Amino acid sequence: MSITEDHKQEVQVYELGYLVLPSVTEDNLPTVVSKIVSVIEKNGTRLDSEDPFLETLAYSMSKTIGARKYVVDEAYIGWMKFEAEPQHVEAIKKDVDAIEEVLRTLLIKAPRETTFTFAKAREAKEAAEMPEEAAKEEIAPEITGEIPVADVVVE
């Protein structure tokens, strides 16, 4: 008996990924995020998060609010990691989905340590692109220098 009761009490780390409609302006974005935070902090503790940013979607999605259907090709994407008891998680998902500006949510179990963030990935990508650009610049003058030589040979 006591074992099952203890098991119920155990907290689990979850990650909530969400998409916010692009019709929300950049200035109003923090209010939407704070709505999500308030839902989570009712039943859990926030651990880590990344602020949403505008991203082009791989395919178009739609959301119906009242009688209007919104079809979007881009959305603000963000995520939040939190700790909560398993029995509260369904309620959290339901409440976040009920927020009007939220297009889609993904609630998953996640490891406690954060190994990936969009900001880190962007930095790594920029760092990888930099040396390539520098290499291209070095090669370019050599090629232009060779072309007049080839013209002389043809003549």
Next chain:
Amino acid sequence: MKKEDYFKQNKIDYIDYKDVDTLKKFLTPHSRIQGKRRSGIAANSQRGLSLAIKRARFMGLLPYLTR
């Protein structure tokens, strides 16, 4: 010859659905998930990979199909 497991080599224990650049390496030109023979990764990595790709598709980070 057996290919090395990409995720074991790079010491990635948890394959994150948000890591689109890594996930894209394991998609075919039609955006289908590469088979285990083609990807050459361990069975448990392949399971984690397919789950991560499916999550990324749901969130609009990866396409379901490319014609």
